[in-house]
Amino acid sequence: MxxxxxxxxxxxxxxxxxxxxxxxxxxxxxxxxxxxxxxxxxxxxxxxxxxxxxxxxxxxxxxxxxxxxxxxxxxxxxxxxxxxxxxxxxxxxxxxxxxxxxxxxxxxxxxxxxxxxxxxxxxxxxxxxxxxxxxxxxxxxxxxxxxxxxxxxxxxxxxxxxxxxxxxxxxxxxxxxxxxxxxxxxxxxxxxxxxxxxxxxxxxxxxxxxxxxxxxxxxxxxxxxxxxxxxxxxxxxNVFMQRFGSFQTTRKRLAQMYLDELSSIDRLSLPLDILQQDHNAHLFVIQTDRRDELKKFLLERGIGTAIHYPHILPDMEPFRSKGEFDNARNLSERGLSLPLNPWMKDEEIESIVKSIQDFFA
Ligand SMILES: Cc1ncc(COP(=O)(O)O)c(C=O)c1O
The missing domain is CATH 3.40.640.10 (Type I PLP-dependent aspartate aminotransferase-like (Major domain))
Structure with a gap:
């Protein structure tokens, strides 16, 4: 799929x-x-x-x-x-x-x-x-x-x-x-x-x-x-706003599915607070030391993911500056955004979950 x-x-x-x-x-x-x-x-x-x-x-x-x-x-x-x-x-x-x-x-x-x-x-x-x-x-x-x-x-x-x-x-x-x-x-x-x-x-x-x-x-x-x-x-x-509430409900429900199925993989960090009010479930970002491998593995199975973001700003030419940015850098190396949007089907989340489980098995 x-x-x-x-x-x-x-x-x-x-x-x-x-x-x-x-x-x-x-x-x-x-x-x-x-x-x-x-x-x-x-x-x-x-x-x-x-x-x-x-x-x-x-x-x-x-x-x-x-x-x-x-x-x-x-x-x-x-x-x-x-x-x-x-x-x-x-x-x-x-x-x-x-x-x-x-x-x-x-x-x-x-x-x-x-x-x-x-x-x-x-x-x-x-x-x-x-x-x-x-x-x-x-x-x-x-x-x-x-x-x-x-x-x-x-x-x-x-x-x-x-x-x-x-x-x-x-x-x-x-x-x-x-x-x-x-x-x-x-x-x-x-x-x-x-x-x-x-x-x-x-x-x-x-x-x-x-x-x-x-x-x-x-x-x-x-x-x-x-x-x-x-x-x-x-x-x-104005049209999208009429649907906003139901889109958010779907996002949270799909996020819950990810959390339920992926929480048993201990080499994976999950956005555990994504279901709370102070998170709108815009992006579902997991973290793993094997990020690039996992991204490739999922792509081979036809699953698209994204990285938000692969480089931190102080490492980029126009903004170059020194400092200790260990957490930010870690996230740029470990973070992977999984598909999450109101047009997804439950079977798609299940298929993504299954692939991630296979990867870590
Ligand atoms: C954190 C952050 N700041 C600013 C922007 C800029 O928004 P826009 O793309 O509408 O200019 C974006 C979106 O792309 C963003 O994610």
Whole structure:
């Protein structure tokens, strides 16, 4: 049985039809920038996440950059980020002229709790990344950040719909940034992202920055850019939001199947907390010393897997920096993401499990 890591063509017909109808409806209305779909999307998210302001933008990378710029972070400033994350988290810091300061993660890829040791007088902000969908301990992080007068920007690109003590990922810090890249658990049919904030002034600045620095047309008060969300993507996301709850239920059920069947293999580390509320089951990442062998073995059986991510950022040319990143590096060498998405069948999970059992037998 062939199982792709993720194949978006597999969306069910009912969903495809709802998306087609939305496109037809928007084509008839003729409004392709701003408009009611964008407003509806922002208010759906505000209601679901209980954030005061939800500002849709072009993608998750832009959301992070807009957050940094809105907070006035730039040349001469340092921003603390984890060594293991998608490149965007570091890229945006460099793009605004500031310096990324890398810190190690814990064994599961979340910014290590001793990150305060990275603080220098130049530090202005910290960006915790809720990697794979699991929330960083935000109460503790925000407390420490406040003590040192640092801004907190949450990289919630992978954690839409994760909640810690009832509070949503992205609503703990000064600004929370989301990505609706097609492979995410809430994904558009193209690019889209969002900033969340509870601060009126930040909301206003982000809105202006993503729309050429103008609050009203032709009055440019800031140097901004165009990072508006594509209205058609907002329309599609409104359709996806109607299904989000049931998709999450399926993800958790499939994750439970993996856990039940794989927990007896002691040479495998499993994401044991993936069923909890503070994990949205976006990615199911196992860890083993035989990662590359296992990946190859599964591929030979037609099973796709992915590595998030094979290299840590401070080892890469544009971000090269020294430090102790043992946990992050370990994860880059041991982590393997198994297929997990709402379009999978139970038999596929069973087949993957069987192959992994065969590999370790
Ligand atoms: C941790 C992390 N940060 C930032 C991003 C950037 O989001 P986007 O691809 O929408 O620009 C992503 C998603 O790709 C991500 O996984």
């Amino acid at each position: 062939k199982v792709p890591f993720l194949d978006l063509k597999r969306m069910d017909e009912e969903l495809k039809n709802a998306l087609k109808s939305k496109f037809a409806e928007m084509l008839d209305k003729g409004n392709f920038s701003g408009g009611e779909e964008v407003q509806a999307f922002e208010s759906q998210i505000t209601n679901y996440l209980n954030s005061t302001f939800s500002i849709a933008c072009a993608n998750g990378t832009d959301a992070l950059e807009l957050a940094l710029r809105a907070l006035g972070i730039g040349k001469g400033d340092e921003v603390i980020i984890p060594a293991m994350t998608w490149v965007s988290t570091a890229e945006v810091v460099v793009m605004v002229g500031a310096k990324p300061v890398f810190w190690d993660t814990d064994e599961n890829g979340l910014l290590a709790s001793d990150w305060e040791k990275a603080i220098t007088p130049k530090a202005k902000a910290v960006i915790p990344v809720h990697l794979y969908g699991k929330l960083v301990d935000m109460e503790s992080l925000v407390r420490k950040a406040k003590l040192h007068k640092l801004f907190v920007i949450e990289d919630g690109a992978q954690s839409f719909g994760s909640f810690q003590n009832g509070k949503a990922a992205g609503t703990f810090g000064d600004v929370g940034c989301l990505s609706f890249y097609p492979t995410k658990n809430l994904g558009a049919l193209g690019e889209a992202g969002m900033c969340l904030t509870n601060d009126q002034e930040l909301n206003d600045r982000i809105k202006m920055l993503l729309n050429h620095g103008q609050e009203i047309r032709d009055k440019h008060d800031l140097v901004g850019r165009n990072s508006r969300i594509d209205s058609i993507q907002a329309g599609f996301l």
